[in-house]
Amino acid sequence: MITLHRSTVPAAPVIKVIGLGGAGGSALDRLVLDGIEGVTVIALNTDVQALNGGVAPQKIQLGKTVTRGLGAGGDPEIGYQAAEEAADEIKGAVEGADMIFLCTGLGGGTGSGAAPLIAHMARGSGAMVVVFATMPFSFEGKRRRTQAAESLAQLEAQAHLVVCFENDRLGETAPHKAGVQDAFVAADQMLSHSIQAIASLVRRGGIIATGLDELSAALRRSQPRCLFGYGESDGANRAHEALARALKSPLMDKGKMLADCHSVVIHLAGGPDLTVQEITTLMDEFNKHIGDDTRIDFGLATDAKLGRRLCVTIISSTGAHEAAAEPAPAPVRVQRTPPRQAPAPAQPPKRTAAAPVPVAAKAPEFEPEEDAEEIQPAAKHEPAPVAAVKTSPPAQTYRKPATEKTAAAKKEEKAEQMTLEPANRGRFEKSEPTIVDGQDLDVPTFLRKNLKLK
C-alpha cells in the first residue's frame, strides 16, 4: 500500500509575544497561565514592580535611567524615551522571529509611547508584526483617548495588522452586574484568546492551510485595523455555538460589522471527529452574515489535541469609511501631554469619578497628586504579587485573577468565558438565532433600537 504523507508547514514559524506596559503584561500573564505552546513570551515595562510581578519568562526593563524603575507616568514621551534606551535589548529579543505579537494597552505612558517604536523595531527584524491594542475606556478622559488614538495611528503605519479592542465595548458585553474586576479580566481573556487563536491559525497548517501569506494578503489590501472574532465549543451543537461565540466577540458587533467587509479569513480547527456536515452548517450560517461579494479565505485544520472542541477564528478588515475617521498619522514621537494622565493603562473608574472634569489649564494643579500616586506603587516593596493585589489600588487588582489562576483551573475559566456573551437573548439564549441584515432578532427590539425604558 502506498501511504501518502501529508506534509505540514515545513518549519513551524517562530512566534514571539511581547507584552508591553501594564495591560500588556496582564494579558501576557493570562497567556502564559493558559499554557500557550511554542511561543516565546517577553514582558516589557518601565515599572519594575509590575514587571517582576508578572510570570513571563523573559523580562526587559525599559528606561533604566529615564524612569528609574517607576512607571512612565502616563506620558508617552517618557515611554518613548524608555524604549529608545532599551533599544538594543529589544532588538536582541525580537531577532529571528517570523511573527511578533505585540500586545499593549494604549492611553498610558508606556503603551502609547513605546509601542510604535517597538513595532518599528520588530518590523525591522523582518518579522510580521501583529499588534493587539486596547483603547482606554471613555471615562478615562479625552486626553488619554487622544493619546491612544495618536499612538494607534502610528501603530497602523508600523504594524502589518492591528487588532484594536475598545475597552468600552468590552464593558458593554460583560454582564451588567459584573464587577469592574471581571470586566478587566474579560479584557485580558479577550486579548489572550485572540493571540492564541492567531498563533494557532498560523502555526497549525492543516488540511486547508491559512498561513501568514493568506492572512496578510487578505488584510493588507485595505487598512490594517481589523475585525476579529474567536469562539470555541464542545457541545452537541458545537458548529453553531462556536460560530455564535466568534460573532459575539466584542470586535464583531454580533456580526453586524461583517456585512461591509470585502474579504474575510475564517479558520476552523477541530479534533479528528470534525465532520463535513458540521463545516457545511457552520459556513452556511456564516455566509448569512457577509455580503455576496465578500471574498472568503477558508482555512481548516484538525488537531487531536483539541479533542471535542471546535474553534472558529474570523479575521477581517473594516470598511474604508472607518479609516477616514481615524486621526491622521502623527510623528513617531507622540506629543507630550500634561502629566495629569494616570500611569496605569487601565484606570479604575472610581478614581476618575472622583477627579474633576479634565481642563487643560488646571492640569498643573494635579501634578503633585499624580506624582504621589506615581511613587506609591514603587514605595511598596511587597514581593508576593497576591499581597500586592490586596493593598494596591483597583488598577492593579485587575491582575489578580490572572496571577492566582493555575493551569488546572481550566474548567473555571470556561465558565468565565461564558460571561463574555451578552445576556440579552433571554429564553432564546440556546436556540438558533434569527438573523436578518446582521441583526439578531432574538434580542429585544427595544434594545436594538436603543429605546430608553424608564
Added chain:
Amino acid sequence: MAKDQIVVGLEIGTSKVCAISAELKRDGTIQILGVGEAPSRGVRKGEIVDIETCGKCIREALADAEEKSDVMIKNVYLGITGAHIQSYNNRCSFTLPEDRAKIDREDFARVQEAARTSPIPAQNMFVHTILQHYYVDGQDGILNPVGMHGRKLEADFHIVHGVATRIRNSIQCMIDLDIEIEDIVFTPYAAAQAVLDANQKTTGAITVDIGGGTTGYIVYAGGAVKQSGVIGIGGDHITNDLSLGLRIPMGKAERLKIDEGSCAIGGTIPGEAVVLKDEHGFAGREIEREMLNTIIHMRVRETFELLKRELDKGRYAEYAGAGMVLTGGSSALRGIHEVAEDIFQMPVQVCRAQNIAGVTSAFENPQYSTAIGLVKYAQATLDDESGGWLDWFKKWFR
C-alpha cells in the same frame, strides 16, 4: 368519500401541542369532535429541540384529544413549520407520447412527479408541491386540461421545501409514539385553509399565522398559492422582550402580555400602571402601561415590517384584494390589526376558522386555526383522491 371519516390534525407548536379530531361528513361539512391540548416543551421557534420532552407533550395532547372525542388516534395530519422552510414557484412540464394527443387524468400525476424533481438544496426535502395553473401547449388559463388536445402539459407549482433533518425530527416524534403520519402540512398553508374561503382565495388574500415561535405567511392570488414563508419570530419574542425589559419572570411576562398587553401606543393615561401582585417569592411590581405597550408595539411593528419586506419581494401582495387575515395565538393581541393596517396599507382582520361545526370553543379561538386547517387540508386531499363524493355518486347512477 363513501362514508363519514374521522381525521386528526396535530400541530406541534412552540407554545402548545394541539390535536383536533374531526368528522368529515358526507355532505362536506366538518364536525369537530374534540380538542386535545398540552403546553409545549422542547420546541423553539416551531422546531423540535428536545425530542424526548416534546414526545411527552404530544402524547399528552393526543391522550387529551382521545378522551374528549372518544376516538382512538392512529394516524394524524402533522403540521410543520420553522424558519428553515422556503418556497418558490416553478413551472414543470410533461410532453405527451407521440401516439397520444389527448390529455388524460394520469398526466396530472406525471406533472406532479415532474414537480417533485424541481431543484432544491441537497439537504432539503419537499413539503408541498402546490398546483397553481395549467398550460396546454403554452395556452394560458386552462382550468381543467383533462380531455383537451395538446402535445405538452405544463403546470406552475408553488414548491415548499425545508431542511430534511429538521422535518424528520417531527416525524421521528410520531414514530416513537407509534402514530402514523398521513401527510405533513406546512402550517400557514393549513391555517389558510381554515380562515380563507374560496372567494377570498380567488380575490387574493394574505394569511398571516402568528404563533408562539414563528410567523408564517401565505399569499393567495387568483385562487392559487403564490408565495409563502416563515419568519422565526412570534409571540414568544414579545414575552421574552417583556421579561427582559421589565425584569420579570417569563411566566409573569406571558400572563401580563395576554391579560394586559396591547400593541396600540398612545392610548394610555400618563402614569397608568398595571399591578403585578406579589406571590411565591415574587415581589409585587407596578408596571407602567405605556412602557408595557411600547415594548410590545416595537416588536410587533418590527415583525410586520420584516414581513412586508418578504412580501414585497414576491409582489403578489399587491393583488390581495381581500386584504390580510391574521390568525394564530398571537393574533389575539389587542390592537394588532391596527398596527398591521398601518404597515401593510390594506384591510386587515383577525380571523378564526370558518365553516366548522362542533366544539364552539375550538373554532372561535384563532389559536386553533392551524389544527383545524389540518383537518380541512385532510378533507381536501381525501376528496381529491376519491374524486370527491359527488363524483362517486354520479358514477353510481351512470
